[in-house]
Amino acid sequence: MASSVDSWSISDSAWRHVMTNEVAIIGGGISGLAAAYRLSVSHGITADVFESESGVGGRASTVMLDGRPLNTGAQFIADFYTETLDLVSQLDLNRAVAQRSQTACIVRNKVPQPLWPVSALLKSPALSWRAKFRLLGVLPNLVRTWRDLDVHNLARSIRYDRKTVSEAIRESCGEEDVDYFFGPLLRALLYWDAETTSMTVANAALKAFLTNERTLQFPEGIQRLATRLAEHTNILPQTRIVKVTRQGNGFLLATESGRVAGPYPAIVLAVPAPLALPIFDELDSFPFLRTVQYSSSVHLALDVDGQDPDYPKGATLFPLSARPEIASFNPTYEPVSQGRRLISVFLSDAGYRELAELSDEDLALRAMEILTSQTRKLSWADSAQRAYCQRWEYALPRFNVGYVANLEKFKRDFKLPGVALAGDYLSAPYVEGAVSSGNAAAERVAHEFRNRVH
Ligand SMILES: Cc1cc2nc3c(=O)[nH]c(=O)nc-3n(C[C@H](O)[C@H](O)[C@H](O)COP(=O)(O)OP(=O)(O)OC[C@H]3O[C@@H](n4cnc5c(N)ncnc54)[C@H](O)[C@@H]3O)c2cc1C
The missing domain is CATH 1.10.3110 (protoporphyrinogen ix oxidase, domain 3)
Incomplete structure (x- = not known):
């Protein structure tokens, strides 16, 4: 646990040093994996990626439900995602992406209307x-x-x-x-x-x-991007880092289970800003990081009768004035399997905060009540069963008025030898932002490595 690690000294015999690559990357989401890939492919620098979950991908992950893929966070990419599409090509994933329709309706007088x-x-x-x-x-x-x-x-x-x-x-x-x-x-x-x-x-x-x-979407799940990137690096899954300490020119990483990795000449912190701050004390000198805010959301997947004529064709949104709040529901575009299909319901930040205390089961029931009270009878609602519930406390970084100016100043001022940051909050709030921040972090680390050698 973080508190017990805090109280240990670096020489404590309980700390076990492990063989390491050159760079430690904390976070196996898209930004951390993109950084590892760029370091390896463009600069020949090897990395260990520490990921707290059992799989890579973070907010761009997929679960399989009865053989059907469900993207738990990110759903699609777009053709203005230039750095992401570049990766897709380099990873030979062009045939793993397919075009997705872009339609949305808004509920007006209880009826979804094209928007x-x-x-x-x-x-x-x-x-x-x-x-x-x-x-x-x-x-x-x-x-x-x-x-x-x-x-x-x-x-x-x-x-x-x-x-x-x-x-x-x-x-x-x-x-x-x-x-x-x-x-x-x-x-x-x-x-x-x-x-x-x-x-x-x-x-x-x-x-x-x-x-x-x-x-564009990945019909087999967006996590393919992460798993393909992960093939090019050393992943340490189920390894939550609780503390990073600078020791001379290197860094030691303490894991939740009390192990220590390092020393590493450089680290990349590729986790949302509020999660990076408690890990590495030196970040406290940058007040900007405390100002980074995230919206939250819940993704509820409902298993419904796939033959239903009312099955939504695109995303259905709700007006801001609708109460209680919900963000949208949409089909997951996966093929019909045994006559059943999946519909995803996403709650808005305020909508989720109101219901956050509920169990997954009660949350699903309440969300269905809200949906059906705000929309004319949805025939598929009768057949809906909760299939999956993913809570996102840090769904997307907020780009409020003034954020970009503060971010630019932070990027100019941020100087900690051997340390780079990555994550969508440093670039733009979607997969492309994660990729470009990962690429930038890799360039920063590579630049430092070159300067050290000369
Ligand atoms: C509901 C939802 C829908 C979205 N839809 C889209 C979309 O359609 N299109 C799009 O482009 N983007 C979408 N996004 C945004 C996109 O998913 C993110 O911008 C992107 O995946 C962020 O990647 P990241 O690497 O910056 O962060 P993350 O994905 O959050 O990666 C951080 C990783 O670090 C790990 N971690 C955290 N703490 C530790 C620790 N202490 N030690 C080790 N590991 C740790 C986490 O488990 C995670 O894997 C969506 C996001 C959400 C939540």
Whole structure:
């Protein structure tokens, strides 16, 4: 346990040194694995990846339910994920990805109505004509900032980052557009709140999705990306690191079970910021890390009658004003098996916090009650059985107003010899952000190694 390790001295005989590679990576999610892969393939530097769970992937993991894959966190990637798609090619996974449809509905007067793509919205009663027309109000700002909106480099648009999504959309469009369009999309895609999220970051995402041609999925599960990356490195599963200590030019890692690994010349902390802070005391000198916030969510998978004509075709979202809160439900796109299919229900951050104390079983029952109370009779609801429940305390880092400016300053100031950080909170809140932060961490470590040699 962390407290007992804290009280040990480094010379304590209970600490057992193990043979090591050159770099220790804490966290076998996409960012940690991308860092290990880049270190190995581009720089010939070997790494040990310490992962607390039994499998790699973190928030991009898959479980098998009666032979059907269910992605517990990340569901899809998009064609603007350039560094991820580069990895997909390098790992020979091109044939493991398939195109996925991008449609979304919003519940209006208890009926799901088409919301996305924009062409479907034009004919849909999802928004009043006035609200549809007022959506054009985003254009002047979008056009003015268009050239600087870049999901791969959010810093380019820092100077515009002054308003939240709610403030900006209320001013330029209207309340209905916040409640039925921007707010629900933000909440369902990123578990974010319109009241705090930066409009500039949302615009960068909007531009990426408007110019995005394809959304891609891994039909056998997104975890394939992680497991393929893991083939190129040494993984230590079920090894939770509770403390990292600097010793001379190296680092010792204490595990939850009381073992010690190291010394390593360099470490990469590839876990969410709130989990990195208690592991390594030197991070306390960077107040920014304490300000990183995450939304939470729950993914409930329901097993339903696969022949049901009401089976949803795309994601179904709920207006912000709907109470109690829920984020969305959608089919999992997996093939029908024995007449059964899976439907995923995602709770919003506030929706989950209200129900967090419930057991998985009660949470599923309550979520179904909320769904059915807010939507006209869903015939599949009668056949729904809870198949899986995944709670995400750290679902996605929040990119609120001012976050990108603080992040950029932090990146400029962060200097701890032998230490690099990785994770989506350092780049962008999706798989691409995890990959690019992992690549950047690997470059940082490799650069230091080169300087040490010379
Ligand atoms: C519900 C949900 C839906 C999402 N949908 C999408 C989507 O459709 N598309 C998309 O692109 N992105 C999506 N994302 C975001 C995406 O999953 C993440 O951005 C990305 O996977 C983050 O990777 P990471 O390596 O930064 O962090 P993580 O995946 O959190 O990796 C951290 C790893 O460290 C391990 N760990 C933690 N503490 C320790 C410790 N002390 N010692 C050892 N190991 C430790 C964890 O077990 C984990 O494996 C979604 C996320 C969630 C939660």
